Amino acid sequence: MTTAAVASSISDFYCHQAIPGLTPVKVVAETEDVLAFEHTNPAYPVHVVVVPKEHTPSLLDLGDRGEDLLAKVMEVVRQVAAQVKDEHGAASITTNVGLYQESQHLHFHVYHRGESKEQILAMYGHHDG
Numbered sequence: 410m411t412t413a414a415v416a417s418s419i420s421d422f423y424c425h426q427a428i429p430g431l432t433p434v435k436v437v438a439e440t441e442d443v444l445a446f447e448h449t450n451p452a453y454p455v456h457v458v459v460v461p462k463e464h465t466p467s468l469l470d471l472g473d474r475g476e477d478l479l480a481k482v483m484e485v486v487r488q489v490a491a492q493v494k495d496e497h498g499a500a501s502i503t504t505n506v507g508l509y510q511e512s513q514h515l516h517f518h519v520y521h522r523g524e525s526k527e528q529i530l531a532m533y534g535h536h537d538g
Contacts, residue, residue, distance in 0.1 A: 441462075457489050499529050504518070
């Protein structure tokens with residue numbers, strides 16, 4: 410089954426709601442192939458989701474566009490992470506696969522958990538210089 414056929418046979422918030430604009434999202438960054446937006450139900454004070462605009466099942470199944478599209482997604486992830494780090498001093502990035510992946514569309518979460526610089530340094534030190 411092609412990626413397009415799979416995309417039409419599953420519930421996919423990103424393909425069916427966010428990317429076509431049926432659910433309004435606050436765009437953080439956008440390219441021809443990638444959309445980054447503030448999470449619609451954030452778990453953190455700063456919580457951005459980065460998705461390819463074309464259905465891509467997961468990090469393990471990159472679908473029809475493969476590593477070329479993944480590289481484009483990662484460039485936006487890097488850009489958003491740099492913005493979050495510059496504004497808040499730290500950023501975390503996660504993605505999930507298998508049963509941990511609630512939406513079967515590749516997506517990365519870029520977030521800041523809300524700690525102060527002092528709390529971050531107390532927890533992790535300052536080994537990065």
